[in-house]
Amino acid sequence: MSSERESFTDLADLFGALAAKLGEVTIDARGELIDYRRGGTKFAVLDGSGVELRLHPEVAEAARRTPSTTASPRGDAWIRFAPPELDGHSLDRAEAWFLSACRAAAGHQG
Numbered sequence: 001m002s003s004e005r006e007s008f009t010d011l012a013d014l015f016g017a018l019a020a021k022l023g024e025v026t027i028d029a030r031g032e033l034i035d036y037r038r039g040g041t042k043f044a045v046l047d048g049s050g051v052e053l054r055l056h057p058e059v060a061e062a063a064r065r066t067p068s069t070t071a072s073p074r075g076d077a078w079i080r081f082a083p084p085e086l087d088g089h090s091l092d093r094a095e096a097w098f099l100s101a102c103r104a105a106a107g108h109q110g
Contacts (some may be wrong), residue, residue, distance in 0.1 A: 038105035054104060
């Protein structure tokens, strides 16, 4: 995916491609909001200005110290990532956190 990543111009396209490769992700689009679930567990919510992702708490804590990332009102395990532009670094972070959030969601199913 990394070599293809630079062709993405928005997070919805990147996450859609990742979800298609994973094959375990359900996408629910409601207007500007897009929810991503693994099984019954929501792990990402994309809106017009950024994405909120549910990570392992330790990963979320570290992620909040990176540029364009803040706490989410959804809870301690959630972060909000709203980069002002989608350059290579922000696409790297978005891809890694989406995949991490999807893996974490597997542990919350049941």
